[in-house]
Amino acid sequence: MRIRAAVLEDFGQPLAVREVELAEPKAGEVLVRLVACGVCHTDLYTASGADPSGYAPTVLGHEGAGVVEHVGDGVTSVAPGDHVVTLFSPQCRECVHCLSPRTNLCLAIREQQNKGFLPDGTTRLMLDGEPMRHFMGTSTFAEYTVMPEIALAKVSRDAPLETACLFACGLSTGLGAATNTARVEAGSTAVVFGAGMVGLGAVIGCRLQGAERIVCVDLSAERLELARHHGATETIVGGLDAVQAVLDLTGGFGADYTFEATGSVAVMRQAVESARMGWGLCTVAGVAGKGEVLEVVPRYLITGRRIAGSSFGGVKGRDQVPEFVELYLAGEIDADPFVVNQGFELMEAQNGIRSVLSFG
Incomplete structure (x- = not known):
């Protein structure tokens, strides 16, 4: 045809x-x-x-x-x-x-x-x-x-x-990053870097999981406002001091869960460094360019932080996408x-x- x-x-x-x-x-x-x-x-x-x-x-x-x-x-x-x-x-x-x-x-x-x-x-x-x-x-x-x-x-x-x-793609990737990969716990603190489709999906996923505090980091005031609409309790304008801003909001410890949804290796590093000492989990859902390298200081890992990758949010599409659509309805x-x-x-x-x- x-x-x-x-x-x-x-x-x-x-x-x-x-x-x-x-x-x-x-x-x-x-x-x-x-x-x-x-x-x-x-x-x-x-x-x-x-x-x-x-x-x-x-x-x-x-x-x-x-x-x-x-x-x-x-x-x-x-x-x-x-x-x-x-x-x-x-x-x-x-x-x-x-x-x-x-x-x-x-x-x-x-x-x-x-x-x-x-x-x-x-x-x-x-x-x-x-x-x-x-x-x-x-x-x-x-x-x-x-x-x-x-x-x-x-x-x-x-x-x-x-x-x-x-x-x-994007919305399910963010939702799944929070619900499948990180399995965010109720009452926890989560920080999402990036308020595009994937990041906003992660914000929604954290809300659905019952996170108590959801912080969204982005350069766009318009996107940060949209993040609040979808469940973010606090927002931070992105930049070189984003990690310090997260630490200031969390008593110096960092967040229980962080999510990277921009594809920038520099932001990925910020997400790792914003995760809580002892048990913080950084989920990388953004896709960096091929050949780019994420540099992480080993001390952040030795002190209990973990990093997980999340392709399509761990979503098994034929089973879970229909469930997400039902949540929309x-x-x-x-x-x-x-x-x-x-x-x-x-x-x-x-x-x-x-x-x-x-x-x-």
């Missing part, structure tokens, strides 16, 4: 809306009509050419939500008409990682996905008669996409898809203010929280 898609033809260039050929889904695959898609900094990073593992041409996008149109042989978990959220982090429910509660890093299709292919090692996309690789197994900057069944989370039809797409997560219907330019300007593309 012929579809329209926003194609990254070359790094550093604006995306071009092109007609692309999309093949029918094979066994275990699903054709999804996309209704909305978030624009993530990972898309920007790849489009810029800064990612050494990036490739072009491709169709970017991984924060999609839409409606199932057609399913391939053997697909049982979704059917035509179902509303789904796309998952760059799949869940086969069978590999050793999926069967373990300790990680969400499914192994089933990881190797082919990283190469830009679907599980059988081929692509469903053609541009000007030539095969074109997928992006993160999703390629959601398009009217339609074909994806593996194991990379789709079936969600309630009551949730607007323009909001549901936010749970495909119950009013526990106010995701609607995050939706801004503008694209890459807004993200590059560091304004707003998440840009959402709607497909008419």
Whole structure:
């Protein structure tokens, strides 16, 4: 079928809306009509050419939500008409990682996905008669996409898809960092560095876990105000003295839990140094550039602080994303203010929280 898609033809260039050929889904695959898609900094990073593992041409996008149109042989978990959220982090429910509660890093299709292919090692996309690789197994900057069944989370039809797409990446990453990775305890103190989508998700997650004090650190007064709306009890304007500000707020000890959600290794170090002596846990949810190094003074670790990484918040997507959407529908997560219907330019300007593309 012929579809329209926003194609990254070359790094550093604006995306071009092109007609692309999309093949029918094979066994275990699903054709999804996309209704909305978030624009993530990972898309920007790849489009810029800064990612050494990036490739072009491709169709970017991984924060999609839409409606199932057609399913391939053997697909049982979704059917035509179902509303789904796309998952760059799949869940086969069978590999050793999926069967373990300790990680969400499914192994089933990881190797082919990283190469830009679907599980059988081929692509469903053609541009000007030539095969074109997928992006993160999703390629959601398009009217339609074909994806593996194991990379789709079936969600309630009551949730607007323009909001549901936010749970495909950033919002779930922050929520899961607090609820899955850190497992924040009720009555504790938490500090979140960064008030973008991931950071605000972590603020919400800490609130849902019952943290008594939630401090948010960011450079933007607008974002800090939004953090308060979502549960932050205190805010700090970021900068070189952020660690001292956290220590001043916590009697000199630091916070029980800290979260880094900016992708800056300098801020990651601040998050480590803001964690409490004895038992503080720093959860790193931001994604640094490839090759960047986090330098940590060993003394901070010897005195009891710990560091944990959190990919997609430890969320097992097919199971937990629908649960997060239900929390949104119950009013526990106010995701609607995050939706801004503008694209890459807004993200590059560091304004707003998440840009959402709607497909008419």
